[in-house]
């Protein structure tokens with residue numbers, strides 16, 4: 001018996017990286033997955049790659065910073081599969097910039113996507129979960145940058161701190177409806193986001209990118225970057241029966257970096 005047979009899941013930022021891996025693991029465990037992303041250029045390849053799961057997944061282009069796109073996504077999953085069991089709020093953008101150069105537009109972009117987008121998806125999905133009366137699990141992907149300050153990532157780190165904080169408020173408010181809300185704080189994951197960040201960091205610090213990555217990995221107690229599967233495994237755990245007594249928490253999936 002598969003773990004998530006008949007469960008309906010929204011995964012945002014599903015075109016690549018953590019979102020793609022998480023979607024795949026849910027599909028393997030029998031769930032129906034609405035895979036949302038602003039970047040639809042990978043959808044055709046994804047359709048081919050996931051052809052074994054035809055009928056079990058639905059790809060949708062949305063911009064999570066747009067309220068009308070969020071409403072369309074919620075309507076789409078209800079229309080297709082009737083209810084929402086889990087929401088994986090994973091889409092986000094990073095920004096690597098010296099504090100001296102940060103503009104009001106930078107703040108708006110990062111906060112609109114990472115904070116407001118994540119919040120309104122959580123809220124709109126929770127309304128449907130409450131209507132259905134079956135509870136649910138929401139996982140907001142944050143970052144250990146949201147636990148500590150991080151030079152050159154100020155708006156991003158602040159946005160992820162907001163996610164960790166509102167996860168707790170939402171968990172308290174939704175507990176009476178059986179909806180659990182948790183957050184995952186990854187360290188550094190071997191994805192396109194890190195590729196771009198490490199490139200920007202090496203330019204700003206005027207150093208060699210390979211050497212920068214080498215130095216970064218040395219600081220991680222488990223001596224490797226996270227793979228998307230490391231993060232996806234923790235997300236699935238939080239949605240599983242085994243995670244049913246956990247709410248309002250942030251799990252640091254970072255190879256020990258948050259305590260180094």
Ligand SMILES: NC(=O)c1ccc[n+]([C@@H]2O[C@H](COP(=O)([O-])OP(=O)(O)OC[C@H]3O[C@@H](n4cnc5c(N)ncnc54)[C@H](O)[C@@H]3O)[C@@H](O)[C@H]2O)c1
Pocket residue numbers: 012013014015016017018019036037038039062063064065089090091092093113141142143144185186187188189190191192193194
């Ligand atoms: N990569 C890391 O080192 C790292 C570290 C800590 C936390 N995280 C977090 O993990 C999560 C996954 O990151 P990843 O490394 O897989 O990143 P990624 O950049 O590879 O994937 C992010 C996905 O989100 C999508 N996206 C961006 N803006 C969007 C929008 N407005 N609407 C819809 N989709 C949008 C992108 O198109 C992309 O497919 C993110 O929340 C990220 O902040 C990543």
